[in-house]
Amino acid sequence: GAGVSQSPRYKVAKRGQDVALRCDPISGHVSLFWYQQALGQGPEFLTYFQNEAQLDKSGLPSDRFFAERPEGSVSTLKIQRTQQEDSAVYLCASSLKGTGVPHEQFFGPGTRLTVL
Amino acid sequence: GQNIDQPTEMTATEGAIVQINCTYQTSGFNGLFWYQQHAGEAPTFLSYNVLDGLEEKGRFSSFLSRSKGYSYLLLKELQMKDSASYLCAVLDSNYQLIWGAGTKLIIKP
Numbered sequence: 001g002a003g004v005s006q007s008p009r010y011k012v013a014k015r016g017q018d019v020a021l022r023c024d025p026i027s028g029h030v031s032l033f034w035y036q037q038a039l040g041q042g043p044e045f046l047t048y049f050q051n052e053a054q055l056d057k058s059g060l061p062s063d064r065f066f067a068e069r070p071e072g073s074v075s076t077l078k079i080q081r082t083q084q085e086d087s088a089v090y091l092c093a094s095s096l097k098g099t100g101v102p103h104e105q106f107f108g109p110g111t112r113l114t115v116l
Numbered sequence: 117g118q119n120i121d122q123p124t125e126m127t128a129t130e131g132a133i134v135q136i137n138c139t140y141q142t143s144g145f146n147g148l149f150w151y152q153q154h155a156g157e158a159p160t161f162l163s164y165n166v167l168d169g170l171e172e173k174g175r176f177s178s179f180l181s182r183s184k185g186y187s188y189l190l191l192k193e194l195q196m197k198d199s200a201s202y203l204c205a206v207l208d209s210n211y212q213l214i215w216g217a218g219t220k221l222i223i224k225p
Contacts, residue, residue, distance in 0.1 A: 004158075033213075042120075042203050042215030043159070056212065091158060104149070105213070107158035 004108035013082045021077045021111045025094030035091040050098045082115045118142045120216035127222045136189045144209020150189045151203040199223045
């Protein structure tokens with residue numbers, strides 16, 4: 001399909017386990033965003049890439065969270081030593097333009113992470 | 117700090133009109149977005165306002181007043197499929213989207 005895809009859709013992890021969440025943005029989209037969404041809340045910004053450059057990671061809650069987009073397309077969000085408070089839906093969004101140009105973001109279906 | 121306020125939940129009747137309000141206080145303003153999010157699904161884009169006034173798109177309209185830090189989303193001829201959460205988000209001076217918590221809209225027959 002032509003939309004943003006994320007995998008896995010659901011992930012259950014034991015506390016202390018490392019997880020990796022994948023995002024495939026729309027082909028040609030310059031910007032890629034990661035958000036964390038708790039139940040009944042709006043998305044909270046985690047980090048932003050323009051092509052392969054991570055321009056803003058101010059929203060990452062701790063140094064256990066790491067994101068990369070090495071070739072400017074697919075991105076991976078890694079969470080090390082997961083904690084129960086990491087349980088949330090992780091949304092990825094992509095946008096055609098780079099920073100400084102308001103443009104709608106297209107969201108993937110999200111990965112629902114549950115940490116036991 | 118940055119703040120986006122919208123009602124937590126609203127109820128309306130099928131076929132009626134509903135207005136969902138959003139007020140914001142952000143560091144800078146580069147536009148306001150409305151997104152629709154069905155339960156368990158991704159947010160989908162509805163509208164973008166950067167100038168004052170009303171933007172109409174089919175059954176949905178969005179209004180912005182920058183001086184008041186206020187926007188509303190107007191939904192007409194409500195259908196059952198409009199039951200969803202409606203998220204207001206402001207693009208701040210860093211071109212980062214600041215999101216409200218969303219308004220859960222319940223449509224009753």
